Amino acid sequence: MSLSSSVVALGYVVIESAQSEAWRRFGAEVLGAAVDSDGKSLQLRLDDRPYRMIVIPSEREHLHSVGWEVRDAASLEALVSSLESAGVECERASAGEAFRRRVGDLVRLRDPSGNRLELFHSPLLANTRFVSPAGVAGFVTGDMGLGHVVMPAPNYQETTAFYEERLGFQLSDRMRLGTDEDGAGGVQLRFYHCNPRHHSLALMQAPHPAGLVHLMVEVPDLDEVGYALDRCQRGEVPISATLGRHTNDKMVSFYMKTPSGFDIEYGFGGVRLDVGCVSTSEITSVSDWGHDFSVGFRK
Numbered sequence: 280m281s282l283s284s285s286v287v288a289l290g291y292v293v294i295e296s297a298q299s300e301a302w303r304r305f306g307a308e309v310l311g312a313a314v315d316s317d318g319k320s321l322q323l324r325l326d327d328r329p330y331r332m333i334v335i336p337s338e339r340e341h342l343h344s345v346g347w348e349v350r351d352a353a354s355l356e357a358l359v360s361s362l363e364s365a366g367v368e369c370e371r372a373s374a375g376e377a378f379r380r381r382v383g384d385l386v387r388l389r390d391p392s393g394n395r396l397e398l399f400h401s402p403l404l405a406n407t408r409f410v411s412p413a414g415v416a417g418f419v420t421g422d423m424g425l426g427h428v429v430m431p432a433p434n435y436q437e438t439t440a441f442y443e444e445r446l447g448f449q450l451s452d453r454m455r456l457g458t459d460e461d462g463a464g465g466v467q468l469r470f471y472h473c474n475p476r477h478h479s480l481a482l483m484q485a486p487h488p489a490g491l492v493h494l495m496v497e498v499p500d501l502d503e504v505g506y507a508l509d510r511c512q513r514g515e516v517p518i519s520a521t522l523g524r525h526t527n528d529k530m531v532s533f534y535m536k537t538p539s540g541f542d543i544e545y546g547f548g549g550v551r552l553d554v555g556c557v558s559t560s561e562i563t564s565v566s567d568w569g570h571d572f573s574v575g576f577r578k
């Protein structure tokens with residue numbers, strides 16, 4: 280697949296929530312985002328873009344969609360025409376809808392597990408300095424995008440094929456957890472890159488009640504992870520996993536529970552890959568040390 284018709288970065292996530300006030304507090308005081316509102320939805324800003332997360336009013340707590348960035352208008356056209364010729368339904372947003380998302384153009388579609396995607400190009404910039412209300416020095420974004428998402432993919436074979444063959448994601452590695460002695464059963468994951476970040480996307484062979492397993496945001500030094508841990512405790516935000524280092528991307532991180540029930544991984548020091556270096560190796564453990572997820576199930 281040519282680069283001109285591939286996704287290049289994770290742009291943003293849109294979240295449906297009935298808990299706007301909880302998100303405003305969590306976003307500003309714990310995550311460290313600059314939170315703005317248009318009276319209906321919240322925009323959580325982490326860098327020079329006007330937002331990286333949008334919280335829209337809803338009666339349910341669920342991921343609405345993931346925004347994936349492509350290089351330019353020609354790339355979006357090439358991608359959409361290849362998706363449509365493969366039978367994927369693509370809905371083109373109006374110019375007004377694209378402008379309200381602060382992008383040049385926008386196309387909506389679903390993956391084979393039913394997850395909603397928005398493909399876009401040419402984001403508008405905020406052109407004012409990002410100032411974190413929690414004093415976070417900044418987030419590691421730029422050409423590597425917002426961070427990474429781990430998406431539920433109960434329809435695993437078709438969904439992995441869709442991201443690999445239709446959207447151009449490159450396999451970084453795989454993981455299988457909880458198998459029996461013959462390697463059967465358990466849960467499989469695939470980790471994908473579309474820029475030097477080890478993974479911008481992972482697909483997990485399981486459903487998730489919130490439609491998103493977790494979103495990872497990266498900060499530029501270890502102290503920022505420690506400060507975020509302190510803010511979680513002060514804000515009484517539940518920790519879903521203790522501090523640890525992942526086996527594959529070597530990220531030192533912890534996980535916190537958002538008001539909508541999915542986790543945010545807050546990390547530092549993820550490895551960078553050469554784009555296009557595909558690995559098929561399979562890792563067998565989530566972490567070198569730490570990341571005790573049992574804390575998330577304790578009362």
Ligand SMILES: [Fe+2]
Nearest residue numbers: 427493495544
């Ligand atoms: Fe992660």
